[in-house]
Amino acid sequence: MSTVSIDKQNRKTISSIETFFDSLLRGKDKLSENIFFEDLPTTLKKEWKEFVLVDCGNPQRDKDSHSAQTVLISLYVMPNAYGKKDVKTLQRLESKLNELIEGNTDEHYHTELRGRYSNYNAVNDVFLNIVQINLIIT
Secondary structure, eight states: OOSSOHHHHHHTSHHHHHHHHHHHHHSTTOSOSOEEESSOOSSOOTTOSEEEEEEOOSOEEEOSSOEEEEEEEEEEEOOOTTSSOOHHHHHHHHHHHHHHHHTOOOSSEEEEEEEEEEEEETTTTEEEEEEEEEEEEO
16 A cells, blocks of 8 residues: 555546646746647647647656656747748747746745756747756655
8 A cells, every 4th residue: 555645646647647738838927829639739839939839748657655657848940931940939038937937836846947948849830949847846
């Protein structure tokens, strides 16, 4: 028989983690109108200037007192009018994400910035910055 409560076990599920990030990123100070989980939609709307992908499917390390996991948040922007990376929009997204992660006060989901890198998605012709979030679940 497990000594961990069912509530604690339920907080560790991927759907519970997605629900937490959904409320954090779409809350009062939302990051974007266009937030997706695990996969991008099959078609991207031309009018979207930016969109966000949250990947909560990385392995979770279960400890006695807590669980730890890395969550990847990809911030996508369409090319600017010159076909270049829209750095201004990416800066706004990264700054807002920093505020939301650092301002998180949830009692069970603790977040901290872990790392960043950038990329280009040639299939969809979009630029992206990927932010790694260290998530601790208590």
